[in-house]
Amino acid sequence: MTVNQKPDTFNGSKHWPGLIKAYRSFLPISDKTPIITLQEGSTPLIPVDSISRLIGKKVKVYIKYDGLNPTGSFKDRGMTMAISKAKEQSCKAVICASTGNTSASAAAYAKRGGMKAFVLIPEGYVAQGKLAQALVYGAEVLSIKGNFDKALEIVQKVSDNFPVTLVNSVNPYRLQGQKTAAFEIIDSLGESPDFLCIPVGNAGNITAYWMGFNEYLKASKSTKVPKMMGFQAKGSAPIVNKKIIKDPQTIATAIRIGNPVNWEKALKVKEESNGEFFEVSDEEIINAYKILGQKEGIFCEPASAASIAGLIKIKERIPEESNIVCVLTGNGLKDPDCAIKNNDAIFHTNLDPSLDSVIKTMGL
Amino acid sequence: MTVNQKPDTFNGSKHWPGLIKAYRSFLPISDKTPIITLQEGSTPLIPVDSISRLIGKKVKVYIKYDGLNPTGSFKDRGMTMAISKAKEQSCKAVICASTGNTSASAAAYAKRGGMKAFVLIPEGYVAQGKLAQALVYGAEVLSIKGNFDKALEIVQKVSDNFPVTLVNSVNPYRLQGQKTAAFEIIDSLGESPDFLCIPVGNAGNITAYWMGFNEYLKASKSTKVPKMMGFQAKGSAPIVNKKIIKDPQTIATAIRIGNPVNWEKALKVKEESNGEFFEVSDEEIINAYKILGQKEGIFCEPASAASIAGLIKIKERIPEESNIVCVLTGNGLKDPDCAIKNNDAIFHTNLDPSLDSVIKTMGL
Numbered sequence: 001m002t003v004n005q006k007p008d009t010f011n012g013s014k015h016w017p018g019l020i021k022a023y024r025s026f027l028p029i030s031d032k033t034p035i036i037t038l039q040e041g042s043t044p045l046i047p048v049d050s051i052s053r054l055i056g057k058k059v060k061v062y063i064k065y066d067g068l069n070p071t072g073s074f075k076d077r078g079m080t081m082a083i084s085k086a087k088e089q090s091c092k093a094v095i096c097a098s099t100g101n102t103s104a105s106a107a108a109y110a111k112r113g114g115m116k117a118f119v120l121i122p123e124g125y126v127a128q129g130k131l132a133q134a135l136v137y138g139a140e141v142l143s144i145k146g147n148f149d150k151a152l153e154i155v156q157k158v159s160d161n162f163p164v165t166l167v168n169s170v171n172p173y174r175l176q177g178q179k180t181a182a183f184e185i186i187d188s189l190g191e192s193p194d195f196l197c198i199p200v201g202n203a204g205n206i207t208a209y210w211m212g213f214n215e216y217l218k219a220s221k222s223t224k225v226p227k228m229m230g231f232q233a234k235g236s237a238p239i240v241n242k243k244i245i246k247d248p249q250t251i252a253t254a255i256r257i258g259n260p261v262n263w264e265k266a267l268k269v270k271e272e273s274n275g276e277f278f279e280v281s282d283e284e285i286i287n288a289y290k291i292l293g294q295k296e297g298i299f300c301e302p303a304s305a306a307s308i309a310g311l312i313k314i315k316e317r318i319p320e321e322s323n324i325v326c327v328l329t330g331n332g333l334k335d336p337d338c339a340i341k342n343n344d345a346i347f348h349t350n351l352d353p354s355l356d357s358v359i360k361t362m363g364l
Numbered sequence: 365m366t367v368n369q370k371p372d373t374f375n376g377s378k379h380w381p382g383l384i385k386a387y388r389s390f391l392p393i394s395d396k397t398p399i400i401t402l403q404e405g406s407t408p409l410i411p412v413d414s415i416s417r418l419i420g421k422k423v424k425v426y427i428k429y430d431g432l433n434p435t436g437s438f439k440d441r442g443m444t445m446a447i448s449k450a451k452e453q454s455c456k457a458v459i460c461a462s463t464g465n466t467s468a469s470a471a472a473y474a475k476r477g478g479m480k481a482f483v484l485i486p487e488g489y490v491a492q493g494k495l496a497q498a499l500v501y502g503a504e505v506l507s508i509k510g511n512f513d514k515a516l517e518i519v520q521k522v523s524d525n526f527p528v529t530l531v532n533s534v535n536p537y538r539l540q541g542q543k544t545a546a547f548e549i550i551d552s553l554g555e556s557p558d559f560l561c562i563p564v565g566n567a568g569n570i571t572a573y574w575m576g577f578n579e580y581l582k583a584s585k586s587t588k589v590p591k592m593m594g595f596q597a598k599g600s601a602p603i604v605n606k607k608i609i610k611d612p613q614t615i616a617t618a619i620r621i622g623n624p625v626n627w628e629k630a631l632k633v634k635e636e637s638n639g640e641f642f643e644v645s646d647e648e649i650i651n652a653y654k655i656l657g658q659k660e661g662i663f664c665e666p667a668s669a670a671s672i673a674g675l676i677k678i679k680e681r682i683p684e685e686s687n688i689v690c691v692l693t694g695n696g697l698k699d700p701d702c703a704i705k706n707n708d709a710i711f712h713t714n715l716d717p718s719l720d721s722v723i724k725t726m727g728l
Contacts, residue, residue, distance in 0.1 A: 042380065072695070132697070136706075145717055158723065293500035295475065297402060359526075361506055
């Protein structure tokens with residue numbers, strides 16, 4: 001079952017139809033489900049040779065570039081499912097707590113489906129691009145003086161007591177959609193990788209990938225499952241440190257979560273896959289972020305770079321000739337400030353608009 | 365020849381391989397060309413029902429969402445070609461003038477190909493996300509006190525006199541790559557649309573699309589070609605107004621160009637396709653930008669919205685039951701400031717992190 005073997009008719013021709021239509025038989029979808037889609041999924045799996053060389057041992061490293069989903073993050077995979085099911089159930093409004101990516105995705109899909117979207121965000125800790133998205137998609141944005149964990153606690157209570165559907169990853173359809181990323185990786189490689197390296201915040205995505213790898217194994221699309229390597233940001237690493245972090249801090253705002261909803265599930269994934277969890281510092285994250293940009297031409301948000309930072313950190317543990325996929329969860333354009341503050345580029349400003357001035361500056 | 369019928373082997377399996385491998389037989393590529401790719405192309409063609417209803421007359425409108433290319437704009441289509449050919453010719457450095465999208469793309473592909481990238485940008489007129497990209501990809505950025513047209517004049521002279529390859533759209537490989545967007549549209553729809561609506565800045569893209577539509581017609585992949593409708597921003601509309609604009613001004617910075625390099629070619633496209641060129645105001649552009657965000661869940665940069673603004677403006681000219689494709693050239697995340705300044709969202713800040721405060725704010 002490869003991407004190219006799963007076409008869907010689109011106006012008489014063939015076309016990537018979005019992940020629900022592409023992976024319909026693996027998803028809890030009926031003929032009555034209205035499919036709200038922006039043709040999410042089918043994101044690139046790109047070889048990153050500079051990282052492979054850094055690890056050595058004839059290891060082959062790929063990145064799954066999920067920042068090329070329609071709203072710029074992996075959240076779209078789960079949101080097409082959650083919003084389609086909400087629409088099926090005649091829901092009129094959805095709500096979520098978010099560090100920014102979920103709110104952007106929820107707003108886009110809800111509005112496309114003709115629903116209202118309420119989003120709770122932690123004031124001052126949402127990257128600029130993500131806030132811009134929630135606003136442009138026309139969400140009703142509530143910025144609270146508290147962190148993500150507090151916001152999640154509140155939206156759960158709101159959806160328990162009012163006719164507003166919760167679309168955080170406690171909504172089971174979210175992980176159903178997200179598991180398709182594992183399908184795509186196997187469809188591209190023809191087999192499961194040996195390791196999956198993935199950033200861990202609320203721990204929904206690592207849980208979803210594990211579900212996907214196991215379903216494809218059962219369906220004989222692969223002959224093995226990967227070791228699941230989860231990476232948290234130092235200062236925001238409750239699972240690694242085995243304790244709730246009251247005031248999580250990290251440059252990687254997308255995984256700035258001190259009390260992950262899917263904590264128990266993540267521990268189960270670790271155990272079942274013989275995987276491991278580690279923490280990476282902001283410095284290690286930014287180092288990986290720069291390598292991806294400067295050597296590979298790939299721009300991700302800081303949280304995404306945690307997967308590469310983690311792989312570099314544990315490279316001694318990687319056996320010869322392993323195939324490794326690192327998940328880049330979000331687009332770098334989500335957080336332009338981080339790029340402007342953290343780069344090694346040479347930037348000349350205020351130059352005279354003349355050939356002489358330019359030649360001189362270029363050192364020609 | 366549909367997207368799904370043009371697979372390429374990728375590690376033993378099937379996978380979208382980037383546009384050069386997908387459309388190899390239509391491109392000036394040899395076995396000796398090293399292919400520098402980020403798996404660009406294969407971008408969504410999304411039906412936009414709210415726009416279709418706005419036009420009426422059973423018209424069907426789609427957007428070609430080229431902002432989902434690897435660096436967030438259509439420029440990647442041309443850049444994979446230009447940089448691969450530069451690499452084939454053992455070039456060590458590339459240069460371009462840019463309003464931001466070309467420089468982001470040139471930097472990403474050049475660095476991926478192991479080359480240096482010099483980019484000239486007009487100081488103060490490059491959207492924040494685009495500047496962030498050039499920096500993160502490690503370009504050498506030269507910001508000049510002059511506009512795009514002046515920057516282009518300078519880089520042409522630099523490349524004429526020094527061993528630095530010019531990768532602006534005067535580089536013929538750029539348009540070769542860009543024409544593949546027309547292929548993809550026909551591959552998805554099974555036929556050419558009746559109209560293509562497209563923003564016009566330097567007029568390279570409209571030229572490339574026209575080339576693509578004609579090559580596919582000749583190859584019997586379609587039975588007709590579309591009318592090419594080009595839209596310039598008022599204040600920056602030299603072709604529409606038949607005169608060079610010395611100091612072009614518009615919110616749509618990506619098409620803020622007063623003296624397009626491909627002016628003559630664009631006029632030929634208009635004539636050959638029985639198309640038309642119009643100007644749209646910044647207000648019309650922002651109106652279209654908001655409709656796309658709020659009704660369709662699609663976030664584009666302001667210049668891209670010119671295609672939708674234009675279609676709305678000329679809707680009386682559109683015959684019944686036409687199929688129309690509007691090109692969205694760049695991702696909205698490229699210009700977060702524009703979104704933050706131009707939206708109709710409700711944004712509550714500084715809220716107490718309590719259920720009561722949130723319920724009250726939501727009006728429940």
